[in-house]
Amino acid sequence: MRFDTKLVRLGQEPEPGTGDVVPPIHVAATYERRVQDPPRYFYGRGENPTREGLERCLAGLEEVRFAAAFASGQAAGMAALSALPRGARLVASDDVYGGTRALFGLLERQGVRVEHADLSDPAAVAAAFAEPAAMAWIETPTNPMLRIADLADVAGRAHEAGATVLVDNTFAGPALQRPLRFGADVTLYSTTKSIAGHSDVLGGALVCDDERLHREFTAYRAAAGAVPSPFDCFLVHRGLRTLALRTERQVANAARIVAALRESPYVGAVHYPGLPGHPGRRVAARQMTSPGSVLSFEYLGDAEKLMDRVRLFTCAVSLGGVLSLMEVPALMTHAGVDPGVRRALGITDRLVRVSAGIEDPADLVADLTAALRPDTEGEQTEGEQEDDR
Numbered sequence: 001m002r003f004d005t006k007l008v009r010l011g012q013e014p015e016p017g018t019g020d021v022v023p024p025i026h027v028a029a030t031y032e033r034r035v036q037d038p039p040r041y042f043y044g045r046g047e048n049p050t051r052e053g054l055e056r057c058l059a060g061l062e063e064v065r066f067a068a069a070f071a072s073g074q075a076a077g078m079a080a081l082s083a084l085p086r087g088a089r090l091v092a093s094d095d096v097y098g099g100t101r102a103l104f105g106l107l108e109r110q111g112v113r114v115e116h117a118d119l120s121d122p123a124a125v126a127a128a129f130a131e132p133a134a135m136a137w138i139e140t141p142t143n144p145m146l147r148i149a150d151l152a153d154v155a156g157r158a159h160e161a162g163a164t165v166l167v168d169n170t171f172a173g174p175a176l177q178r179p180l181r182f183g184a185d186v187t188l189y190s191t192t193k194s195i196a197g198h199s200d201v202l203g204g205a206l207v208c209d210d211e212r213l214h215r216e217f218t219a220y221r222a223a224a225g226a227v228p229s230p231f232d233c234f235l236v237h238r239g240l241r242t243l244a245l246r247t248e249r250q251v252a253n254a255a256r257i258v259a260a261l262r263e264s265p266y267v268g269a270v271h272y273p274g275l276p277g278h279p280g281r282r283v284a285a286r287q288m289t290s291p292g293s294v295l296s297f298e299y300l301g302d303a304e305k306l307m308d309r310v311r312l313f314t315c316a317v318s319l320g321g322v323l324s325l326m327e328v329p330a331l332m333t334h335a336g337v338d339p340g341v342r343r344a345l346g347i348t349d350r351l352v353r354v355s356a357g358i359e360d361p362a363d364l365v366a367d368l369t370a371a372l373r374p375d376t377e378g379e380q381t382e383g384e385q386e387d388d389r
């Protein structure tokens, strides 16, 4: 079965007995214990057929044996990190997701050493893994600067340092990038984003082929109770069925948005791995099937006012879904990041992140083009300010 077929079919087999073409949502919290022929199911926190259907699909998409679904991306992240002992060294991308930084903060309190490195820079990668590490935590493309790490190179060096390699693949999603093929040990998803795709459910997942790791993740999940509800699993799995179609449209829309931004006199740098000048373009082309649906740009006017002027784009955090969203990382997703760190990463107050949805591209471009033009009264672009001097 090819990828697009698996999306629609895996873990959604018609129900034996009734022939329902969509399996029912199994809501039971506990299962009858029969002495003769005891069932595989014992208690809802440990096992649930609706959750298992979703997990079969997620594992199959990456051609491995195991996937564990969680209540959120954060819960999946905590499960992946929970086994790190005191004193363990964790090396992570420098512009990781804001919530991941918060998670790392919890671990540091328990004595885990967290170090950040620019994993899009081969020299920084070599330096970071010159000494032993317990885990590598990679994001590519990064958020919100869209830097690209070479997965095969980072995974190779991290393994030499003795690390378990985890890739937070939420940004690209499994349709655009499958990190386990490039040597990663674990893929993490916030299924809240492109996998569920409709901004109506939270979820997470850890996908791997290593039975020992998978057992660790599910043992943590059962002990900590970080389980997704059966209804949430149904929603995530239902969204997943259209991932390929949605992604295709979102990527096409992102390309149209990028083209409009590059023509605008009110826009500075545009960050998108599909652009000719992007430093990670060649690596992205090797490990991703397309440059994706998320991009960021430097607005030359007041970014907060731009958020007020857009009509169709919704100003909100999150990404990868059917709705086109826009946000100002310095004020929203990365507001909690130390201002100095933010500056070093290039996250200015004028940086705007866009997640392309599936609306008609002509409507998106018209909305954006109109909104980019600053109000004549009381708002100036950087260029106009310079003219005044």
Ligand SMILES: *Cc1c(COP(=O)(O)O)cnc(C)c1O
Binding pocket: 072, 073, 074, 075, 097, 099, 100, 143, 168, 170, 171, 189, 190, 191, 192, 193, 202, 203, 204
């Ligand atoms: C949203 C997100 C998470 C956290 O997922 P939740 O489902 O919100 O808990 C982790 N990593 C990345 C890259 C994300 O975008």
